[in-house]
Amino acid sequence: MSHTHESTITHLTETEIEQRLKQHGYRLTGPRGAVVEAVLGHTRPFTAEQLVAELADGPEAIGRATVYRTLEVLASVDVLTRIVSPDGHPSYLSGAPGHRHHLLCELCGTTVTFTACPMTDLIAELASDTHFEIRDHTLEVFGICPACQQAGRV
Amino acid sequence: MSHTHESTITHLTETEIEQRLKQHGYRLTGPRGAVVEAVLGHTRPFTAEQLVAELADGPEAIGRATVYRTLEVLASVDVLTRIVSPDGHPSYLSGAPGHRHHLLCELCGTTVTFTACPMTDLIAELASDTHFEIRDHTLEVFGICPACQQAGRV
């Protein structure tokens, strides 16, 4: 059996998310609902601009600023995780952050979330060697998923 | 004794760097020399825009595009490493990449390079669990260095 503890992303429903927003003192508005719905429509990582585009077409025509603000809110409420790829482009994943890392397919975006973090020992060691107070780390893994390998998209 | 194998960054001289550029088929131009010199002046991480600003003042007035292009060239020739912080802002470190990771002070930029990478086992495990072909990973550590802690800048 594996030690990676792959985790299925806990899939929240729209109402659960809206509950959570309320609990944190956020209002439940039309535009916000539309953003939540759009976010739930994605199982793969998406960028803020993608969402802006989708929602600009939609019936409600949500503004750019609102989309960005809502993404921030959703991330702060643990409905979304924001990750940054090595080339510096941020994208969002639905699912709570917490201590989690991701394995992403560079071609199709398929994402596997895992909770095993090999950093604990290293961090302790670095801290005792350097006397840094360690606060954060990045760790994301990139590769090609089996489907893309088979499809010869490599 | 530590297992982190902290490494001093191999400091190349200007001529060594220019040798290396030549070996890779790049020409040795005035502006390029100026960028190299400016890069060597930094022991801490710096951004492309910082360098642009520095060099705009200088006697030679190097253009923005040239600075960006040269940084790319220097990174491709292993004179610089480009790292991206969790907030998505890229910066450059002088020193070859290779398999290296960094511990950066969030306040003053002091950087410790280490070669111990705890990823090897995890990668093998992830690969066998998911059948991804793993190609890349990010791993950078952030914290507060002892000097900044003492200075109470925390």
Added chain:
DNA sequence: AGTTTATTGACACCTGGTATCACTAGTGCT
């Protein structure tokens, strides 16, 4: 010296994201 080709830099442009601010609409109160 002359030719070739990489390199330069001014400039316009682009993308992703943020600040402003008058307006709108949830929410709680009565």
Added chain:
DNA sequence: AGCACTAGTGATACCAGGTGTCAATAAACT
């Protein structure tokens, strides 16, 4: 239900960081 209060909205302008274009320039090779 009506009202007041404040969070939230979105148009717009703006910003930073970075890229594409292209005529002019300068290495390098003969």
